[in-house]
Amino acid sequence: MKDFMIDQSLKELTEHRTVELPVACYETRINQNRNGYIPLHWHDEIQFVLIRKGIAVFQINEEKIEVHEGDGLFINSGCLHMAEEKDHSDCTYICLNVSPHFVLAQELYPNYVQPYIFSTNLSCLFLDGNQHWAQNILNAVKKINQLVQQKTSLYEIDITMQLTLMWKNLVVNGFQLEYDQSEMIKSQRMKQMLNWIHLHYAEKMTLEDIAKAGQLSRSECCRYFKRMLNKTPLRYVLDYRIQKSLLLLQHPETNVTEVSYQVGFNSTSYFISKFQQAMNMTPLTYKKIHMEN
Known part of the structure; x- marks a missing residue:
């Protein structure tokens, strides 16, 4: 059983990084949490989720999304969210948390990352495994998970390449940004x-x-x-x-x-x-x- 540590403001206390990078990637089995679900929380990092097994129901701000095996989810920085498994499906997913400032080179951050982080209509984005752009993102999540575990030569550079690929596919999707x-x-x-x-x-x-x-x-x-x-x-x-x-x-x-x-x-x-x-x-x-x- 695992405790999900959050402070009084519901900000998650887990440090989302490796020693070298502001990136954390790990597999989560929902029913292993002490509460039996992932409690309501938020964090500054953006999050990508890939369901490996079962079905999860995520709530992000006011929206509930059911995510099945092979599909995934993007959760934006600062958004309140929680997750529970559906129908005792023993849901397991890969969770990738990344500092928004690390997604692209800092010179590109103002034009290609910041507008998405502050968009009020992009609290989350469903990643359909049957859509090419979303599949590219989900494949990159799997690749980063392997790189973090194996720590092969120059794996830090490989992770940054995968993050660039992921973000490019999210931007190319053409999501219309709003600021309310x-x-x-x-x-x-x-x-x-x-x-x-x-x-x-x-x-x-x-x-x-x-x-x-x-x-x-x-x-x-x-x-x-x-x-x-x-x-x-x-x-x-x-x-x-x-x-x-x-x-x-x-x-x-x-x-x-x-x-x-x-x-x-x-x-x-x-x-x-x-x-x-x-x-x-x-x-x-x-x-x-x-x-x-």
């Missing part, structure tokens, strides 16, 4: 509200508190969460508290009552009830399983 200031503000406000929740989840909080963090009315706050996460703000708080309790329950010295109060519940029985609904087991059973392991 309201979309930028919406993304920033959503991050502000999530950041506030993650800093204060152990405290008593109201819908008004969350809305204030995003400089929104309560009704607007609810609409933001419904569009982006398909749940109410207070439901998100409840789910987040349950997720935070998982790590605490794995500590030998903690008990269920202590954990319930540490993550913001003011009733142990209510915590047990909601935990059981979410995890299909009681907190005590979950704790015993992890102690045995």
Whole structure:
């Protein structure tokens, strides 16, 4: 089982680079994550995904995309996203994260990379394995994965060549870029509200508190969460508290009552009830399983 480390703002803490390059490429098996899915997060790097096995459902900002074996996905810098497997398909995918400033030579960055990074209508792009331009990108992802693992002579140069090929195919696809200031503000406000929740989840909080963090009315706050996460703000708080309790329950010295109060519940029985609904087991059973392991 793996922990997916993120900070209070949901920014992923994984360092996406090799020793020499601002590039990270690795295979991810979704159900090996401690949560059973890849939780909501974002990062400055752009991301390319290639599904090796099964089916994954990605949510990027407000959009949900189902990606099957042989297909892939481009996720832009700074976009909130999460992933779960569909139908217990044991989904495995290659994940390539790259600093936008490393995709092309710095002289080319202002004209050929920056406009795509800041485009508000390019949060993600489905890569259909049956389309030639997309297949070129997916083949390059596989090649980079091999290069990172094998570290053959001059592999760093080979990686930069593959990145150039990938970006050229994305640009040649002719995607029409848009820049909507309201979309930028919406993304920033959503991050502000999530950041506030993650800093204060152990405290008593109201819908008004969350809305204030995003400089929104309560009704607007609810609409933001419904569009982006398909749940109410207070439901998100409840789910987040349950997720935070998982790590605490794995500590030998903690008990269920202590954990319930540490993550913001003011009733142990209510915590047990909601935990059981979410995890299909009681907190005590979950704790015993992890102690045995």
